[in-house]
Amino acid sequence: MDMAFIIETIVKIVVILLVFSALAGLGTYFERKVLAFMQRRLGPMHVGPFGLLQVAADGIKLFTKEDIIPQNVVKPIFKIAPVITAATAFMAAAAIPFWPQFTVFGYTVHPIVADVNIGILYVLGMMAIGLYGPLLGGMASANKFSLISAARSAAVFISYEVVSGLSLLAPLMMVGSLSLIDINNYQAGGIGNWIVWSQPVAFILFWIAAFAETGRTPFHLIANDHEIIDGFGTEYSGMRWGLFFIGEYANMFFISFVIAIIFLGGFGDGSIAGAFQLLLKVSFFFFFFLWTRAAWPDVRPDQLMWLCWKVLMPIAVINVVITGFVMMF
Amino acid sequence: MHSEPLNDRNVSEQSAYYYVDIEEYPTTGWDKFKQVVKRTFRGELFVGLWVVMREMIKFDIHTVQYPKEKLPIGPRYRAVHKLLRLWESGYERCIGCGLCEKICISDCIRMDTKIDENSRKEVTEYSINLGRCIFCGYCAEVCPELAIVHGQRYENGSEQRAHFVIKDDMLTPLDFLTSGQQAEYPGFGSITPNESVTKTPLAY
Ligand code: SF4
Numbered sequence: 001m002d003m004a005f006i007i008e009t010i011v012k013i014v015v016i017l018l019v020f021s022a023l024a025g026l027g028t029y030f031e032r033k034v035l036a037f038m039q040r041r042l043g044p045m046h047v048g049p050f051g052l053l054q055v056a057a058d059g060i061k062l063f064t065k066e067d068i069i070p071q072n073v074v075k076p077i078f079k080i081a082p083v084i085t086a087a088t089a090f091m092a093a094a095a096i097p098f099w100p101q102f103t104v105f106g107y108t109v110h111p112i113v114a115d116v117n118i119g120i121l122y123v124l125g126m127m128a129i130g131l132y133g134p135l136l137g138g139m140a141s142a143n144k145f146s147l148i149s150a151a152r153s154a155a156v157f158i159s160y161e162v163v164s165g166l167s168l169l170a171p172l173m174m175v176g177s178l179s180l181i182d183i184n185n186y187q188a189g190g191i192g193n194w195i196v197w198s199q200p201v202a203f204i205l206f207w208i209a210a211f212a213e214t215g216r217t218p219f220h221l222i223a224n225d226h227e228i229i230d231g232f233g234t235e236y237s238g239m240r241w242g243l244f245f246i247g248e249y250a251n252m253f254f255i256s257f258v259i260a261i262i263f264l265g266g267f268g269d270g271s272i273a274g275a276f277q278l279l280l281k282v283s284f285f286f287f288f289f290l291w292t293r294a295a296w297p298d299v300r301p302d303q304l305m306w307l308c309w310k311v312l313m314p315i316a317v318i319n320v321v322i323t324g325f326v327m328m329f
Numbered sequence: 330m331h332s333e334p335l336n337d338r339n340v341s342e343q344s345a346y347y348y349v350d351i352e353e354y355p356t357t358g359w360d361k362f363k364q365v366v367k368r369t370f371r372g373e374l375f376v377g378l379w380v381v382m383r384e385m386i387k388f389d390i391h392t393v394q395y396p397k398e399k400l401p402i403g404p405r406y407r408a409v410h411k412l413l414r415l416w417e418s419g420y421e422r423c424i425g426c427g428l429c430e431k432i433c434i435s436d437c438i439r440m441d442t443k444i445d446e447n448s449r450k451e452v453t454e455y456s457i458n459l460g461r462c463i464f465c466g467y468c469a470e471v472c473p474e475l476a477i478v479h480g481q482r483y484e485n486g487s488e489q490r491a492h493f494v495i496k497d498d499m500l501t502p503l504d505f506l507t508s509g510q511q512a513e514y515p516g517f518g519s520i521t522p523n524e525s526v527t528k529t530p531l532a533y
Pocket residue numbers: 432433434435436437438457461462463464465466467468469
């Protein structure tokens with residue numbers, strides 16, 4: 001392993017960390033603005049022009065606030081739980097190609113930290129480990145609302161993991177590779193080659209599962225403010241709570257990248273136009289997360305499990321079987 | 330609309346009340362499945378998406394950016410009290426009768442009076458503890474001289490409770506009076522300026 005490779009990887013990691021931490025902050029700004037406009041409000045207006053510096057104000061507040069560890073919590077677990085959420089969200093980003101490869105000063109850069117051949121498996125696995133954040137944080141909190149939230153998170157994550165895994169199986173059978181770059185190159189021929197045309201059912205199923213994965217409305221029941229305060233986040237304060245938040249928003253961006261790459265052609269043939277198209281697709285999926293939050297009600301946990309196990313999972317299995325038959329004959 | 334149909338609370342032909350039509354909740358698994366399919370494909374979710382998107386595009390914002398913009402409030406709004414002066418003489422309207430102090434249900438008005446050299450009753454101290462006042466308006470209603478009224482000042486901020494609210498704060502300043510800025514209520518119970526409220530002569 002030569003020195004240049006190590007330095008390049010470290011630089012990529014730092015860039016991804018910085019860019020997506022900043023994006024997570026900006027994401028909260030956009031969320032407030034979009035929700036406000038949809039509800040005929042103005043949203044943040046006072047800090048900076050059009051409230052743009054609200055992100056900075058929130059950051060300062062989160063960083064400088066006292067970090068309270070309540071008396072009866074299980075201290076080591078309580079302290080580590082937010083780190084799990086944020087860390088696994090960013091670790092999942094290692095196998096996501098954010099941009100086609102490009103050349104600077106004669107040096108070819110691959111904007112992916114590790115092009116492992118099990119890319120999508122690794123991404124989904126890492127995001128699934130993120131469930132330990134809410135689960136452990138909620139169980140260690142010595143608070144009944146946090147406990148309810150922890151129980152919900154376990155039930156919800158088991159349900160949606162089945163759907164997201166099975167729905168991805170069909171496209172992966174067609175591509176024959178788990179690497180996100182291979183999946184992207186499979187669709188490099190243009191809009192007609194996008195997997196969404198041959199696998200519309202899998203696309204819808206994975207999209208639904210993405211909502212459960214990131215815990216967004218209509219599946220926002222793990223930290224549902226109007227039922228169980230802030231769920232697992234109730235006892236957290238300051239930067240530990242902020243880590244949960246960064247993890248959640250980074251996850252939204254990463255899952256948007258994953259959907260866009262697997263089903264909507266990713267960055268296409270790798271030209272600059274294709275790269276900007278990828279950003280557009282990702283922005284659309286991120287916007288859709290905010291859009292549904294303004295429009296749709298939340299479902300109950302039992303409804304979500306009913307939906308995942310009794311409706312979506314059978315559809316996913318049927319989809320896999322049909323895809324298999326079509327590929328055989 | 331007439332209120333008579335609403336007075337009869339029984340559900341019948343004549344009354345305005347009727348039972349809301351609620352469908353039976355599905356019990357069997359197949360019925361529940363049918364309900365989900367119906368709700369999924371009827372497109373209601375997309376109606377919701379369209380409604381919020383339409384509002385965002387129309388950009389018909391109702392926010393009042395409060396410290397910079399303020400909504401107009403009615404002339405009879407019951408905020409911090411004012412003590413008014415007589416129009417023609419500038420003398421304080423309050424005659425120190427103590428009715429407001431007596432009627433105040435929060436017991437938050439305190440006043441001190443003395444007989445001055447013209448053997449008129451003079452109010453030396455008059456304060457309202459705004460921390461206790463519930464802004465019921467009884468003091469303003471009971472006042473025979475229209476001396477204490479409610480004003481439109483609803484923004485209070487101070488370092489000490491003792492600042493809420495002393496006589497100097499409430500009493501119309503003399504220069505305000507001379508420049509005609511002492512406002513009176515319009516409508517029922519109001520006075521005709523310069524006429525109806527005058528200083529009562531000492532000798533009757
Ligand atoms: S408004 Fe009511 S509570 Fe307030 S001072 Fe007058 S009588 Fe008392």
